[in-house]
Amino acid sequence: MRPEARVDASLEITVLVSVGRHPVTGRARRADQDARAVELARGVADASVRLLHAGGKEADSEPALRGYLGMGFDALTLVEQPEGADALPALADALNEAPPQLVITGERAEQGEGSGLLPYLLAERLGWPVVSGLAAVESVENGVATLLQALPRGQRRRLKVRLPAIVTVDGAAPAPRQSAYGPARRGHLAAVPGSVTVDEAWASWETQPARKRPKRLKIVKAASARDRFKAAAAKAEGGGGQVLTDVTVEEGAEAILKLLKEEGVLR
């Protein structure tokens, strides 16, 4: 229940957590990537994990933050800020006060600008290296962490990074454990006042719910009218797919092979 490594912890990890937003209903929740970051931190042997959040303690964000506590934590440090304030200086101060060896966070926030810049700016300010897209922390020895970075198609790359460092995780990191109601309810939100720098640029921008992006049309720039007509009229695919009945096994296999090659999934 308690972070097992509270005693005799050799590695201190801080996980930056944010208030997420459910993609369908927009309700506040623990952010998926941040929850994965917490899970990743829990998976590191002999580490004491601290949760850190900068932001307000509004009615709907509290259950979301408690969602992280429900993953088995006694407390979450809440650097209190009014809405619209820049989280960066507040977080940097908090990290400077008690510098951990490793900071783990999600790739980008589910609310606000969600530019994914925070880990980079934080790293810049603290002078730490930053590594993105992590799938696992393999080991930490002598101030050097061995990490697995997620590449597309489930591929992995092994990296070594000197600590202290900031790392971000994305969807390839292990799925977060269930947030349990009991620990979430009991956990303590330790609020500390944070510095307030109002993000004026953000306030000046216009925002609206995301529009559906237009689907790109196949524009054929052809020399002749015939080619243009052909391109406009051609709709060879679509409708039902191709069904090969009464073909030999080889023909069937060949057709499949052709498609696999076209799609470039065969290596």
Next chain:
Amino acid sequence: MSDIVRRDPRKAWIARNRLHPQHREVLAELGQSAGQGATSEWMGPAGIVRRNPHAVGFMGPNGIKRIDRSGVQQGAGGGAAAKSAAQSKPLVEIESPAFLVAVVPDMAGGRLSGHDRDLLGLARQLADADPNARGAVLAVVFGGYNREGGGELKEHGFGEAGVDRLLSLDDPRFDGFAPEARLGALLAVEEAWTPRHWLVPDSRLGGADLGRRLAARLGERPATGVWQLEPDATAELGWQCTARGAAATLDIQRPLPRITLALEECAEPVDDNRHAAEALSLPQELPSPISRIEDLGQVPVDPAGVALAEAEFILSAGNGIRDWDGYHTAAEVLGATEGASRVAVDDGFMPRDRQVGATGTWVTARVYVAVGISGAIQHLQGIQTCDKVVAINMDPGCDMIKRADLAVIGDSAEVLASLVTMVKQQREEKRDAA
């Protein structure tokens, strides 16, 4: 091979005689020697062009005959024509640009990706906006792997993609995951030429990472997830952009900053002109920074261990599979991740975490091969987002066939075995060739 055309009068005679029992074979033979797929036209012995109207056209995917009269089908050497077309595009040269638009393409696999080309299109929009003061597009390309054995760049199409200036940095220290070294190079570019715009693809593990590093180092607040640009006289750089925010649920309208991380399809790729792609080099040696991140290389990953939701190519097994060993072999040879229908899991042939469908995992594979899966509604729901679905099934009436882009009706074990043989054969040929 000599260029002398040798004629066999007997064959020519058979080719003319449509009633001859060997007529078709001979036609095919003659056709092949002419380098065409279909023999609809050949030179008769008297020097007269003979036509077979029945051989014109090709079978469309719906089984209806299609006749293409644009001349492409008649095999006028498509490659050559395309090449000449590229040659024929007007060359645009910008001698003294008013400003620079720096683009840092991902160059995945050493070639410009679609995303890179879109970005270069966007760069051209920025560069060409004012015909009186045109900017030049500078592409900064990293990595020794961009060159083939002979030292030539793998990618030839920089000019066609709209690059005016090309800075190719191929020191080995940029290879792999080397964000710090690459950042150093970009800073040198900034110092040397101070581009007005920096454009970076907002692509995972490519530009998204590097662009944000650059922005953080330069102290610029970049626009991320940009997908649209509009001219706006009131803005500092003269442009207004629309960017995705809040996990792609928000559109943010804001003036375009100096550094832009743009999404795919943010602009049309360049198509009309050729650009010079004139090679540049940095005015001074790059300092070698101390790297705190060390790339130990890619870790071999067993495709079978890849999470289903993440997998790109899934070979999924269902109730119709009898030869499980053959199936597993096929998955291994094809390098596909294994999936399963509920029934295959319930029957204990596959583990539960391999179940695809509404009650299992929702998959996002680009190619999904369903072997012996009839296609229960829950299963089809789970593969909704798959790009191409291939079905191998005995029953031509099942729902999976209706969903599939390509369906092969037949014994799955035999088809898979044949597929495995072909893939192995081709790999060997490739190895021999290499």
Next chain:
Amino acid sequence: MLDILLPILIFAALGLAAIGVVRRVRLWRQGRPSPVPLVKGLASVPRRYLVDLHHVVARDKVMSNTHVATAGGFVAAAVLMVLVHGLGLAEGVLGWGLLAASATMFVGSCFVARRRRNPPSRLSKGPWMRLPKSLMAFSLSVFAITLPAVGLLPDNFFEGSVSWVLALALSAVLVWGLGEMVFGMAWGGPMKHAFAGALHLAFHRRAERFSTRGGEGKRSTGLKALNLDDQDATLGVEKPSDFTWNQLLGFDACVQCGRCEAMCPAFAAGQPLNPKKLIQDMVVGMAGGSDANYAGSPYPGQPVGEHQGSPQGPIVAREGKALVDAETLWSCTTCRACVEECPMMIEHVDAIVDMRRFLTLEHGNTPNKGAEVLDNLIATDNPGGFAPDARMHWAADLELPLMADRGEAEVLLWLGDGAYDMRNQRTLRSLVKVLRAADVDFAVLGNEERDSGDVARRLGDEATFQSLAKRNIATLSKYRFQRIVTCDPHSFHVLGNEYGELGGPGMPAQYEVSHHSTYIAELFDAGRLHVKPWKGGGVTFHDPCYLGRYNGEYEAPRSVLKALGIELKEMERSGFRSRCCGGGGGAPITDIPGERRIPDMRMGDVGETGAELVAVGCPQCTAMLEGVVDATAEVRDIAELVASALTEAPEAFAGAAQQSSNRPQAVEVA
């Protein structure tokens, strides 16, 4: 000599038993407090035993008579023995009574012995195998020592030197009998069930289950709510002592007859659950120790003797083994077949959900898809994670009247989460068609509806359940309706039986809820529906657990099918013994592997009847049974069958139909 020996023996046994009783009571008192009416409860024992318990036992006539003879004989013999031999009141009738009682008991014990000669696998062995001998020892020895007392043998029969030996031998047998029957009862032998069972009946946590002089007992199947406002209250049951004391008492009442095991669908499917073993494990945990002495069928696939527990130790370990594995608890489909069968009226499902609550609320360890489903319920109010405003997409063309527009209606049609499921949408469409054909004034909540909370509650997430329930209650309180009709028995059960506790001041949550089969049956009775005669093949009906066992509705679906002209081919296990489809209690979500699948077995039951079609009345059952590969029968909801048989009212009935639509409740339609 016996005159001296007998009182000593009897009172010694009673004394030891008293010590045992105190010990046993202290074991129970480890549980959490739960107030019970002490005197009233004790006073109700005879009635509860003779009426309610025997109602269950009497399903097996031979065993029931055996038990009456043995138990009745024993109770009479024990009381009379104390009077006759303990206090020496051997005059007249008492002695003869004792003789008769012990003789009856002996006859009963002969039947017990016959039962034990080739016991079915569901019966526990071990100490239970010696019970018939002990019963005989007691009854025979009591019979023998009573013979002189009534004068059938000379008074001094046991006084000669030969008789001395005889007397000693007899006393030895009596000691054995007393030991088992009196001492063992209080110290944990098989006879414990008599003592614990009687008190269990007296202090049962669902007193309303029992009949009173006023009338039949009510079905009491709704789970009891957790008090979430109390920050210090334990969330569910972590260790045996977290059960209430009368739950612990209930576990002790188990006779290990294994009727639950024989009925349990998870056990039959080879999933690691056996309700009998679970209750015995709780007894082990209450007293502390290992399950090595358990002598019945184990959890399938799990050998006995590897688990142990203590009253203050965890029941389910986070890692490794404790008293019970989590898979055992998650295998349950909450079908209540075990509770329905249990002659001791033990509440297995309550205990399982109590333990699940702890696993979900404290451990955060709902297996497989459980966590995802619960997250979806929290974020989107439906288990599939679909957009709440897409709930009515299936009915875009039906123009269903919305409560939000109407404000009131005679019938509130509760759609349930089946609204998102393409299969169940067919059922819903059929139901709407039927309601329209009968001119029913109904309306739906539309997008205001949420999941009823059934799945969340069965998965142990009481917090999410209560949150959903309270919001649903608030929505329902805005509108006026006479009753709720739903085609989802799970919603039916939750709305009807479990929301009541959660209503607030000014917001009562007592609704009249009907399953659609009930409502359609009423429409038929009122002559508001007209159907073509049935032309299909053989039909059987699968009773949904949450309709049948949970709510006692066995008749309405059958009468609807009868009205359609269908003659049912009943399955062997139907009605209150219906076998679960495997879809309840979140079992498809937690998905604990077994050797077989429960729906496959159920479809096998259907196949045995030779029916070509199985009628169901529950979206879960539909989904589970339709998921069976190579099924022999098609699956149709009752609403679908009715809708496809609908016709216009024939001329002859036109008048009647007119009349019926003039009934007062139909006036509101206009």
